Amino acid sequence: MNNYNATPTNNIMSFTTSGYVNQALICNASSNPALTTSYIPLQSSSFTIDTWLYITTLTSSVTYYPIFGICPQFVAYQCLMCIIHQSNSAFYLYLGFYGNDCTGTTPLTVNTWIHAAFVFDLTALTQKGYMDQMTVSNRAKSSCEILEIAxxxxxxxxxxxxxxxxxxxxxxxxxxxxxxxxxxxxxxxxxxxxxxxxxxxxxxxxxxxxxxxxxxxxxxxxxxxxxxxxxxxxxxxxxxxxxxxxxxxxxxxxxxxxxxxxxxxxxxxxxxxxxxxxxxxxxxxxxxxxxxxxxxxxxxxxxxxxxxxxxxxxxxxxxxxxxxxxxxxxxxxxxxxxxxxxxxxxxxxxxxxxxxxxxxxxxxxxxxx
Structure with missing residues (x-):
C-alpha cells in the first residue's frame, strides 16, 4: 500500500542519518511530533503493519508509547492502535482494537534496532526513539514472511x-x-x-x-x-x-x-x-x-x-x-x-x-x- 503520503501535524519534525536504512524519523516525546496520512481502510480485512524501531528511552512512569494508529474519525475508543505497553515493570508490543487486544511476550530493550510487526488475520481472528521503514499491507503475513522481512x-x-x-x-x-x-x-x-x-x-x-x-x-x-x-x-x-x-x-x-x-x-x-x-x-x-x-x-x-x-x-x-x-x-x-x-x-x-x-x-x- 504505497499511495499514502504522510504529513507532519506540526513543524517540529527531525530525522537522523543513523537509520536502519538511510534516514529515520526521530520521535522526541517532549515536542510531541506526529505524521498523519489520509484514512487507510482496513475494516473487514486482514493486514500487517511492520516497522523498525530504535528505542532510546522506556520510563517506568509512562504506560503507553504510541507507534501507529488508525481512526475512522476523531472519537475515543474507535481506533486501531499499535503501541508499546508497560506491564509488570516490562515493556511489550501491543495491538489494540478497544476490547480486542493482543500483547507481545518478548520484553523490549533500548538502544538497539528491533523489527516490530503487527498482524491481524481476519480468518483466524488473531492478532521514545527512532522509527524506520514502516509499511502497511492489506493482508495478514505469515511468520515466515515476517522473519524474512526482519x-x-x-x-x-x-x-x-x-x-x-x-x-x-x-x-x-x-x-x-x-x-x-x-x-x-x-x-x-x-x-x-x-x-x-x-x-x-x-x-x-x-x-x-x-x-x-x-x-x-x-x-x-x-x-x-x-x-x-x-x-x-x-x-x-x-x-x-x-x-x-x-x-x-x-x-x-x-x-x-x-x-x-x-x-x-x-x-x-x-x-x-x-x-x-x-x-x-x-x-x-x-x-x-x-x-x-x-x-x-x-x-x-x-x-x-x-x-x-x-x-x-x-x-x-x-x-x-x-x-x-x-x-x-x-x-x-x-x-x-x-x-x-x-x-x-x-x-x-x-x-x-x-x-x-x-x-x-x-x-x-x-x-x-
Missing part, C-alpha cells in the same frame, strides 16, 4: 541487467564500476567482474553488520575464472580504508576462506576439500553467531567451523559497506595475510545478507532454491 537485509539477483536493484525489504543503495552481466547466471543473469583494480560492486547501509556480536549470514553463488582474490569485503568506508574485513576470498593455494574480526585478530576457516572450481557455479554461505561461531558452507555442505576463537564478532558501530570482487584502497593488513590482496575475476549471482544465523535447513533451501 532478517533479510539485502538481496541482489543481478537479473535483467538491473545490477543496482535490491530485491530485499530495505531497498539498499548500490554502485558498480567496470562490470557487466552474463545471460548464463546461476539463476537467469549474473554480474561479471573483469579482475581489474577498477571492477567492483558495492552496497551500503548495513546497520546490523556494524553491531558487535549480532548474528549474520552471507550467501551467494560464484563462478570464478581463477581461484584468487577478494570476494566479499566489509568496511566502514566506501574506499575500504578504516575498519575492513575480507569475509570471503581465496588463499594463495586457491582455497576458499571465510573470516571475521573478533577484536584481537582475524579468525579464519578454510575449505579443506578444495571444492570450488573454475568455470563451475558453487554456492557459498558464511554464518556467525555467538552460539556456533563462524561456519562455512559450500554446496550445501558444512566444510569448516570455529567456535572457540570466533565466539565474538566486532563491528565498529556504524553502518557498513559491502564490496564484491575488490579490496579498493584497503591496506594489506586488512587482509590478515590469508586472502590474496587482489581483485576477483568471475561471476557472482543471488547475493544475500541476513541479520541472523541461517540454519542448515535454511542453507539447504537456498542451495536447492
Amino acid at each position: 532478517t533479510l537485509v539485502a538481496y541482489f539477483t543481478f537479473d535483467n541487467g538491473l545490477f543496482l536493484n535490491d530485491s530485499g525489504p530495505n531497498s539498499l543503495q548500490a554502485t558498480t564500476n567496470s562490470t557487466s552481466f552474463t545471460a548464463s547466471g546461476r539463476f537467469f543473469q549474473a554480474i561479471s567482474f573483469t579482475g581489474s583494480n577498477s571492477s567492483y560492486f558495492q552496497m551500503s547501509d548495513f546497520t546490523a553488520l556494524g553491531i558487535s556480536n549480532k548474528p549474520f549470514s552471507i550467501s551467494f553463488w560464484i563462478r570464478p575464472v581463477s581461484l584468487q582474490g577478494i570476494i566479499v569485503l566489509i568496511s566502514s568506508t566506501p574506499t575500504g580504508i578504516g575498519y575492513c574485513v575480507p569475509h570471503f576470498g581465496f588463499s594463495v593455494n586457491g582455497t576458499v576462506i571465510a573470516q571475521i574480526y573478533n577484536g584481537t585478530g582475524f579468525v579464519t576457516v578454510s575449505d579443506p576439500t578444495h571444492s570450488v572450481a573454475t568455470s563451475v557455479w558453487s554456492h557459498l554461505v558464511q554464518t556467525w553467531s555467538s552460539t556456533n561461531g563462524i561456519r562455512l558452507y559450500i554446496n550445501n555442505v558444512l566444510v569448516a567451523s570455529n567456535l572457540i576463537s570466533a565466539g565474538s564478532y566486532l563491528g565498529n558501530g556504524s553502518p557498513h559497506y559491502i564490496t564484491l570482487a575488490n579490496g579498493l584502497s584497503a591496506a594489506s593488513p586488512c587482509f590478515g595475510n590469508q586472502v590474496t590482496a587482489m581483485p576477483f575475476q568471475g561471476d557472482i549471482d543471488d547475493f544475500r545478507v541476513y541479520s541472523r544465523e541461517l540454519s542448515t535447513n535454511d542453507v539447504c533451501t537456498l542451495y536447492s532454491n
Whole structure:
C-alpha cells in the first residue's frame, strides 16, 4: 500500500542519518511530533503493519508509547492502535482494537534496532526513539514472511541487467564500476567482474553488520575464472580504508576462506576439500553467531567451523559497506595475510545478507532454491 503520503501535524519534525536504512524519523516525546496520512481502510480485512524501531528511552512512569494508529474519525475508543505497553515493570508490543487486544511476550530493550510487526488475520481472528521503514499491507503475513522481512537485509539477483536493484525489504543503495552481466547466471543473469583494480560492486547501509556480536549470514553463488582474490569485503568506508574485513576470498593455494574480526585478530576457516572450481557455479554461505561461531558452507555442505576463537564478532558501530570482487584502497593488513590482496575475476549471482544465523535447513533451501 504505497499511495499514502504522510504529513507532519506540526513543524517540529527531525530525522537522523543513523537509520536502519538511510534516514529515520526521530520521535522526541517532549515536542510531541506526529505524521498523519489520509484514512487507510482496513475494516473487514486482514493486514500487517511492520516497522523498525530504535528505542532510546522506556520510563517506568509512562504506560503507553504510541507507534501507529488508525481512526475512522476523531472519537475515543474507535481506533486501531499499535503501541508499546508497560506491564509488570516490562515493556511489550501491543495491538489494540478497544476490547480486542493482543500483547507481545518478548520484553523490549533500548538502544538497539528491533523489527516490530503487527498482524491481524481476519480468518483466524488473531492478532521514545527512532522509527524506520514502516509499511502497511492489506493482508495478514505469515511468520515466515515476517522473519524474512526482519532478517533479510539485502538481496541482489543481478537479473535483467538491473545490477543496482535490491530485491530485499530495505531497498539498499548500490554502485558498480567496470562490470557487466552474463545471460548464463546461476539463476537467469549474473554480474561479471573483469579482475581489474577498477571492477567492483558495492552496497551500503548495513546497520546490523556494524553491531558487535549480532548474528549474520552471507550467501551467494560464484563462478570464478581463477581461484584468487577478494570476494566479499566489509568496511566502514566506501574506499575500504578504516575498519575492513575480507569475509570471503581465496588463499594463495586457491582455497576458499571465510573470516571475521573478533577484536584481537582475524579468525579464519578454510575449505579443506578444495571444492570450488573454475568455470563451475558453487554456492557459498558464511554464518556467525555467538552460539556456533563462524561456519562455512559450500554446496550445501558444512566444510569448516570455529567456535572457540570466533565466539565474538566486532563491528565498529556504524553502518557498513559491502564490496564484491575488490579490496579498493584497503591496506594489506586488512587482509590478515590469508586472502590474496587482489581483485576477483568471475561471476557472482543471488547475493544475500541476513541479520541472523541461517540454519542448515535454511542453507539447504537456498542451495536447492
